[in-house]
Amino acid sequence: MNQADNRRSWIESANGHPDFPLQNLPLGVFSSPGREPRGGVAIGEHILDLKAALAADLFEGEARHAAEAASGASLNAFFALGAGPRRVLREQLQALLAEGSPRQARMQELGATLLPAQASCQLHLPAQVGDYTDFYVGIHHANNVGRLFRPDNPLLPNYKHVPIGYHGRASTVVASGAAVRRPNGQTLAPGAEAPTFGPSKRLDYELELGIWIGPGNAMGEAIGIGQAEQHVAGYCLLNDWSARDVQAWEYQPLGPFLAKNFATSVSPWVVTAEALAPFRKAQPPRPEGDPQPLPYLLDEHDQAHGALDIQLEVLLQTAAMREQGVEPVRLALSNTRNMYWTVAQMVAHHSVGGCKLQAGDLFGSGTLSGPQPEAFGSLLESTFGGKQPLELPGGEQRTFLQDGDEVIFRAWCEREGYPRIGFGECRGVILPAR
Amino acid sequence: MNQADNRRSWIESANGHPDFPLQNLPLGVFSSPGREPRGGVAIGEHILDLKAALAADLFEGEARHAAEAASGASLNAFFALGAGPRRVLREQLQALLAEGSPRQARMQELGATLLPAQASCQLHLPAQVGDYTDFYVGIHHANNVGRLFRPDNPLLPNYKHVPIGYHGRASTVVASGAAVRRPNGQTLAPGAEAPTFGPSKRLDYELELGIWIGPGNAMGEAIGIGQAEQHVAGYCLLNDWSARDVQAWEYQPLGPFLAKNFATSVSPWVVTAEALAPFRKAQPPRPEGDPQPLPYLLDEHDQAHGALDIQLEVLLQTAAMREQGVEPVRLALSNTRNMYWTVAQMVAHHSVGGCKLQAGDLFGSGTLSGPQPEAFGSLLESTFGGKQPLELPGGEQRTFLQDGDEVIFRAWCEREGYPRIGFGECRGVILPAR
Structure with missing residues (x-):
């Protein structure tokens, strides 16, 4: 291959x-x-x-x-x-x-x-989603966001030991092209003592790899890391739409809820492991001083071939750009090599306590930002928490998404001697709040 | 009625x-x-x-x-x-x-x-669970557990404004009687710098009311608080099995994951709103100084009739007790009146950002502890974080669950001039880890 x-x-x-x-x-x-x-x-x-x-x-x-x-x-x-x-x-x-x-x-x-x-x-949507799990394996994103939410300890002590994940909402996973309505919710204005209710003012995207699960496991029986890849059916792009102001107020102590569950978009084509096989890479060596994974997360083949080299792109087209026929503008270009954990490690971890995976379950990788601003996979990161607006064609600026904005993700693999393999697009346009 | x-x-x-x-x-x-x-x-x-x-x-x-x-x-x-x-x-x-x-x-x-x-x-299991959401509306539990995990701020500032909830795992919701295998996972021993892997040593139950969702809503359209009860199909008992040592290590920053997703047990009978109508009560007045709910959570009828008066009981029978023919012993007796938010408030909050609910979705209320130790709905609380073992018949003690222990929940409603209405049982016996 x-x-x-x-x-x-x-x-x-x-x-x-x-x-x-x-x-x-x-x-x-x-x-x-x-x-x-x-x-x-x-x-x-x-x-x-x-x-x-x-x-x-x-x-x-x-x-x-x-x-x-x-x-x-x-x-x-x-x-x-x-x-x-x-x-x-x-x-x-x-x-x-x-x-x-x-x-x-x-x-x-x-x-x-x-x-x-x-x-x-x-x-x-290519499958009925049983359960949807969102991971957090993009280490640069975890660092960037951690710094904004928790300046004192951006990367928590468990991050380099645990492929952190949490359960998301399956009922609102939609195929590319479905419009996304801006959610209402509770937010706490800076300095305020009590929250107010209304449309989110800090609506954002998150650039993620989606993973469709194939054959499942019986409840109570873990999938070993060596078998984990056999339980993956394929890959897609995933936009984990996020209301940052809702998230900041609600997420302690049990994690994101309404900040994320209004919509998750996926690209409709399921790219198989076979198509991606030529773009497998060795896991990058862990930085000096990082702990080795526990044995249930460690596999020689996975170390040697578990990483994927997929280019990931975010584009934006505002309503004004669309009206004036201005093409979508690139906001970021990243790569799946920014994953701190492999897909096999995610599968092995998810099932190690006996959680049952089923065909049609969906994983998100977590936002796959690179280390540099031009590779940041969310506006929260690209605008440094909304403090540095992005400049767009026609003199527009953005900190967070406005009604009418369309976010477009693309992804592809390239290498010498092989045709380019693409994922197609994952699109969604923002509708005003009800 | x-x-x-x-x-x-x-x-x-x-x-x-x-x-x-x-x-x-x-x-x-x-x-x-x-x-x-x-x-x-x-x-x-x-x-x-x-x-x-x-x-x-x-x-x-x-x-x-x-x-x-x-x-x-x-x-x-x-x-x-x-x-x-x-x-x-x-x-x-x-x-x-x-x-x-x-x-x-x-x-x-x-x-x-x-x-x-x-x-x-x-x-x-009475229905195919689409999505499962676990709330956290038992205020005494939130206080008790908050004190153990976060001595400085047991009840976070959002608690009295937001019916806190998070997404749980639908694939491992099982009917009463299904055995529950002790999960393996990562835990951090006190004082240790790195985690170890193995069977959870702090396996626990959580006493919850389960809520089965009836007619759903379209994605992007909220269910108003006045209509919320119309979207509930019925009620059951729910045991949100929890591995406390796994939870303590993994839950920051995105919430519980492997600590909870190995199993959730429900009682098999769906008790209808009609059967519970005679046991409706007014919401207890909020303590002096507590904020009023935001308008989307406030409804006159819900204030007057939204609380449920259901007795909730936890019993335990160890393997030794079973062998010796000793009846299960009561560990706690609590009541659904310990809910800080009503079911209607949970439904309205869940959907207010546009999240789609569907028939067969399941909510857990969160652990419904009372203010006193004899009404604590988890061992984490009853044993004060594992520090004060419970004494059982035959000289046994428990801090957390041992293999072979069977946890039994029961629930019923009683009032003058009306026959007792019961939920049946929610049972689960602990199997040793693989």
């Missing part, structure tokens, strides 16, 4: 596509006008409709079974199958879609029935 | 039953040997099988529709119907089961097909 791979597809738009070449093939759930949501695979500017592919008898053996599990209105059953069937399906998909495929003529005949244009389709 | 009501049932065991007289009629999901789980209603020592009742054509009109929604393997569809159909079903059930019912002969004919003995059935 780490060899060069420049295979091309007979679907011309896939070759050189910034997100969806033959080497990616992420899965998702889509609908075209007047038809029920169903599973599909992104290839260039098109979606391979898995229901139509099954009807055309394009798959064999285990791949047929996997395609059936992935062809409904949610991918949960497909996630539950695990890595084996997923790989077999991927191989048959690549064979079908590669240049020189013996099925090319038959597939072209089916036209938009089999391969509708993405532009004509709506994308949905 | 607040009149005296001494109606009797032709099912003799219902009359004078400590939990399930004609005036209660809680709903649940049960199975008898060799048959699929299905909905039923507790009456005395029996369960009225709703599938069998439908087959025997016992209901009419809207009640039939409600019984159909409640007759499957989970009550989610029934919860979603709301209070109207629930009340109509209750009225027809009471008419069917009351002394002098014209259908008595027909129902008796059906015998155990319609009315199996509870002792021959297994009880299940």
Whole structure:
């Protein structure tokens, strides 16, 4: 998998596509006008409709079974199958879609029935989220935010021992494109003795990697670190929308609640471990003086291959920019290498006390800021707690999000000898509070 | 509803039953040997099988529709119907089961097909839990625990303004009777610089009221305090099992995670608002100097009727007691009047920022300790942080739970001129760590 791979597809738009070449093939759930949501695979500017592919008898053996599990209105059953069937399906998909495929003529005949244009389709949440857990493994974010909330002890003593996480709200996880309503809530004005109620004035995004869980574990039985990757179905982008003023007032002692549970957006395509395999890296060595992970978090293979090299980008387009036809402007460029803990460590930690994971559970990584301001993954960090506004095209400024602002996340992997693999977008526009 | 009501049932065991007289009629999901789980209603020592009742054509009109929604393997569809159909079903059930019912002969004919003995059935989780939220509205518990974790500021400044809550783990909510495996986790020994990994040594229970959510709200739309009660399907007992040593080390800054997510037990019967109506009370006046709730948490009817007068009991039976035939011993007797916030305030707060509630969501109230040690709802409180062991029959002592210990919660309502209404039990025995 780490060899060069420049295979091309007979679907011309896939070759050189910034997100969806033959080497990616992420899965998702889509609908075209007047038809029920169903599973599909992104290839260039098109979606391979898995229901139509099954009807055309394009798959064999285990791949047929996997395609059936992935062809409904949610991918949960497909996630539950695990890595084996997923790989077999991927191989048959690549064979079908590669240049020189013996099925090319038959597939072209089916036209938009089999391969509708993405532009004509709506994308949905790819799975029913059972439980959603948000981690906090971006160490630069933890440092930056810790400094704002707790100047005396930005990074708490447990941070380098525990992959810190907390439970989030599953019912408000939405697919990219869903508008996000500014929440009302209690906030405490600086110097005030009593809180007031109203629309959040410090609405923010958080740039995160999302992780879809595949096969689960029985309650009471931990997933060992060596097996942890087998329980991951795929990856996406995740925006952990946050109302900072609500959060500051409510979060002690039990953690964020209304500050986060009004919405969480994810990119709709599930990028598989197979597509990301060429972009695996060794975990960066821990800084001098940092403790070694406890044995249940330590695995040789994970140390050598557990990190992911994914570029993460935040863009913003205000209502004024949109009206004037000004393109979204980049606010940050970061990378998943800013994770202090790997995904395998997150899975192993989550289940080590016996917590049951299930296919369709979702993890967020926590905000993945880099060490420098141009890589900060939230406005809270980029504006130094709202003190230094960002300058935008047309003379606009932002400390926190205004109504009508659209936040856009993008992500991709690049390396020599391999086509670029992208995640697509995770978008959300802010609606005024009710 | 607040009149005296001494109606009797032709099912003799219902009359004078400590939990399930004609005036209660809680709903649940049960199975008898060799048959699929299905909905039923507790009456005395029996369960009225709703599938069998439908087959025997016992209901009419809207009640039939409600019984159909409640007759499957989970009550989610029934919860979603709301209070109207629930009340109509209750009225027809009471008419069917009351002394002098014209259908008595027909129902008796059906015998155990319609009315199996509870002792021959297994009880299940009554609904698929979408999201589970744990509140913290027991003010004495917040004070007691705050003092142990944060001697300087036991009750944080937000407590009397915000019905504090956080998201819990839905996948590990289990029905009474499921054994609970002691979790492994990271803990920091007193004075140690680095954590160690192993079985929790400070395993505890938390005595809570559980609240099942009925009809939900659309994302982005709040539920007003005046409508909040209409979104509650019913009540149960809830044990928020807690590993105190894991919690102390992990909970900053984002709240409890592995300390709680290994298991949460609930009693299987859903006691309705209608059954509890005679036990409604006015909210106790807030102590002198406490702030008034913000307007979105304030409602005249809720102030006058929002409190519930439910007795809550904790019992313990150790393995040694069980072997020697010693009955469970009471560790605490408390009451839901120790809630600082009402259920309506919890619902209104949860949704005020636009968080979507759905039928089958579960709330925990938070530990409902009274002000005195004999009403403390956790061992952390009863043993003053593990410093003063409890004395048990046979010379045993406990600071925290030992393997083989069984914790039993019971709850009931009593008042003059009305039969006692009970919740049944919420039980769980501790298995050794893996």
